[in-house]
Amino acid sequence: MKILHTADNHLGAPLIGLSPQAAKERKEELLDTFLRTLRFADEQGVDAVFLCGDLFDDAHPSPTLLRQVVEGIAACRAQVFYVTGNHDNGVVFPFAPDNFHRFDKGLKSYRLGEITVTGADYDFVHGGLKLPKMDENTYNFLLLHGDIRQSFSTAKGQIDLSQVAQKNIDYLALGHIHDAPAPIRLDGRGVARYSGAPEGHGFDECGKKGFWLIETGQGLRQTFVPFALRTYHEIDLAVTGIKDGHELESAVAKAVEGLPQTDGVKVRLKGSVSAEAKARIEGLQRRLQEAFFAAKVVDDSLPDIDFSAYEKDKTIKGQLVRLAAQLPEGERAQILSIAFRALSGEDLDV
Numbered sequence: 257m258k259i260l261h262t263a264d265n266h267l268g269a270p271l272i273g274l275s276p277q278a279a280k281e282r283k284e285e286l287l288d289t290f291l292r293t294l295r296f297a298d299e300q301g302v303d304a305v306f307l308c309g310d311l312f313d314d315a316h317p318s319p320t321l322l323r324q325v326v327e328g329i330a331a332c333r334a335q336v337f338y339v340t341g342n343h344d345n346g347v348v349f350p351f352a353p354d355n356f357h358r359f360d361k362g363l364k365s366y367r368l369g370e371i372t373v374t375g376a377d378y379d380f381v382h383g384g385l386k387l388p389k390m391d392e393n394t395y396n397f398l399l400l401h402g403d404i405r406q407s408f409s410t411a412k413g414q415i416d417l418s419q420v421a422q423k424n425i426d427y428l429a430l431g432h433i434h435d436a437p438a439p440i441r442l443d444g445r446g447v448a449r450y451s452g453a454p455e456g457h458g459f460d461e462c463g464k465k466g467f468w469l470i471e472t473g474q475g476l477r478q479t480f481v482p483f484a485l486r487t488y489h490e491i492d493l494a495v496t497g498i499k500d501g502h503e504l505e506s507a508v509a510k511a512v513e514g515l516p517q518t519d520g521v522k523v524r525l526k527g528s529v530s531a532e533a534k535a536r537i538e539g540l541q542r543r544l545q546e547a548f549f550a551a552k553v554v555d556d557s558l559p560d561i562d563f564s565a566y567e568k569d570k571t572i573k574g575q576l577v578r579l580a581a582q583l584p585e586g587e588r589a590q591i592l593s594i595a596f597r598a599l600s601g602e603d604l605d606v
């Protein structure tokens with residue numbers, strides 16, 4: 257059997273940080289990716305689709321959006337299982353197609369061939385979650401939206417690892433974390449996985465996005481399927497030694513070379529750079545924004561100051577430079593930069 261695990265689609269999200277035009281476009285893309293996912297499931301002969309919460313960005317999606325989602329589900333041949341998340345908890349569907357199975361506040365299980373699908377909506381996810389031991393002779397899937405933790409917590413949305421271990425779970429399909437980090441081992445039998453958001457929602461969600469395709473057989477074969485229409489990229493750029501704005505511009509151009517212009521790019525400047533080059537950053541960001549779907553330059557660089565010129569000064573700056581001589585090289589420039597900026601009356605946020 258084949259199973260598709262997705263979550264955190266956040267349909268209808270306002271996508272703050274993008275221009276109104278780009279936000280509108282991106283909003284349509286999130287829905288498009290969800291509907292494409294259902295069509296992909298059919299093409300691949302998927303038997304069950306898991307929607308693990310935050311399908312919508314809030315519990316009151318527009319009637320049009322709801323209708324498009326329900327129609328997409330109804331047209332899909334797979335059985336579709338849905339648990340709510342912290343964003344869409346309490347959402348009301350206009351009608352439920354025959355292949356749509358929504359979990360409510362108590363635990364509920366469905367048997368589908370050799371798999372058992374158990375789940376509960378977000379209201380039920382908390383430290384008190386009590387799971388029965390599942391039938392060891394089927395593949396057991398559990399669907400929840402929340403944050404899995406090693407330590408016990410009674411907070412809502414938090415799942416304590418000991419609540420889900422030793423229950424014969426093969427795969428705990430999670431939503432909530434928008435990255436898809438490595439699986440978390442539950443016990444000798446099963447794993448927990450976040451699917452991650454299928455599309456990045458902004459510069460804090462960089463890298464490959466998609467969903468998991470799972471196949472039963474000798475155990476569970478799990479394949480990540482990159483599926484996003486656009487990717488947000490984060491690039492660290494070492495700027496030490498760059499003398500002027502022109503050089504900085506070439507370095508940035510080289511760093512983003514080859515990236516699709518339909519993607520988003522965030523360039524983070526690191527190291528120390530001349531004041532002249534720093535003055536060009538705003539213009540640089542504007543040009544990147546024209547070239548890419550979205551762009552941002554984050555300036556984490558320090559001003560390039562020749563501290564040795566102060567070594568003999570009978571000033572506070574001179575004294576600081578002499579004191580800092582015993583610090584390791586990397587730290588010295590950083591600490592002195594902060595101290596010099598403070599001395600020139602800048603408000604510092606360190």
Ligand SMILES: [Mn+2]
Nearest residue numbers: 264310341432
């Ligand atoms: Mn989410």
